[in-house]
Amino acid sequence: MMTQLTQRSQTKVFEGLHAQYSHNSAALNCTMQFAIFLPPAASKETPVPVLYWLSGLTCTDENFMQKAGALKLAAELGIAIVAPDTSPRGDDIPDDPDQAYDFGKGAGFYLNATQAPWHEHYHMYDYVVDELPKIIEAEFPVTTSKSISGHSMGGHGSLTIALKNPQSYCSVSALAPIANPSNGLWGQKAFTNYLGSDRSAWHEYDATELIKERGYDKPILADVGTADSFETEELHSQTFLEAAEAAGVSIEFNFREGYDHGFYFVASFIENHLHFHAKHLFAT
């Protein structure tokens, strides 16, 4: 595999390294940018496992790295973090006609679109599952051990990708995930456009449907704030949890008193998620 990476930034942080790269993505058929944090322990001789982080609506590769406060503990634990962008990008990429925040650019929903005009570029599922890990494992001092996590739309991404690829990830977690998008306003808008109006096609990208149909035998951790204003219309945490229970899948799902949907919520609990993933990444 010879993917040409162009370094966009490189910064020392917590004795490790934060860097951003752009490259031509075959899956997305456009230029993509990702961010990577390498802990100080990472070297060719001592490669480290990777946590893939999927961000929420409107985010790029930058939000999590800048705002989550995750890098200090990741440096200590010896875990690399890779944060892709949230959709294909570029002037020639189709976008929401109203440039709404919840669809199109910045809102790829980690799926493979089947409907025109989205199907030519909106393949974030293939990018995250296949293309990006191949690049990371070829170009950086990492092992093939990986876990996956995300926030909001990214929590939807982490759950659905792990549920569809149980062999690929040591563990999965989510913060305030869109856990049953087929029954939320954001999800219905995205799925109708990207996947068409036949709701049976939506099941492949709905964590509640997937866990019902497939179960899951790896560790799952999730957190949501009890003051999250998107819970009722968009997240449906309880529906997901009930589907998991019915399927006999045990989840550590924490309802955090008084926390809302934003990045201060993510920051408040990200270290729990890093410890959780470290336990499973280093057990393999």
Added chain:
Amino acid sequence: MMTQLTQRSQTKVFEGLHAQYSHNSAALNCTMQFAIFLPPAASKETPVPVLYWLSGLTCTDENFMQKAGALKLAAELGIAIVAPDTSPRGDDIPDDPDQAYDFGKGAGFYLNATQAPWHEHYHMYDYVVDELPKIIEAEFPVTTSKSISGHSMGGHGSLTIALKNPQSYCSVSALAPIANPSNGLWGQKAFTNYLGSDRSAWHEYDATELIKERGYDKPILADVGTADSFETEELHSQTFLEAAEAAGVSIEFNFREGYDHGFYFVASFIENHLHFHAKHLFAT
């Protein structure tokens, strides 16, 4: 004192509270916004000391709170943090004619301007030294114990304000401060416009000149990265350090190998600064 505060946001974070308020500022003659973090320990019965944080060029009240990763430890230590904006704001506030990032809005330099048209609003010195602490101490569960810190232009602010008001702050620190602005491009542009071309007026706002003239008997901590691209033209860390030594003032000044000027540098060392201030805030 009856300053009307309007709450702009309120968010639970690390079991404490982050909030933003706007108010009419008498010192700045415009509406200002600040952010405050209150640790979970803060209550009327158990008020907490305050760290004032001054941000750098282009920042608002938001950058430090979102990007520094300071709130977890501040919550544990029981320290409130107050982050003002970096200049007066509003459509009727004069700005750099070219809207440059290094002067005018977002670049108040924590001084009292004497030159037209800046002198009617650009009084960040009075705001930070007098008006803001009075508001904070009247409206929030805090003690009168305070320390001050900042980054870049904000490090210039924290040093000059503490050097001019040694009785007011238990301790002062700075990350990559503009430590001798009279000899830097940013400082010369700002001081010429805000204070006029008579360089003797600049000494009141130049940490190197102030420490030479006045000394300082409270604890000072500073950090700068050895890969900080602004060191030679703008920061002049060594000049400040030499002036302090000549004045018999002892400073813990750390040169951090390989770190640059950005917020990842701030995040990497902010916890050292919080521990430093906690030691002195709780000793009084």
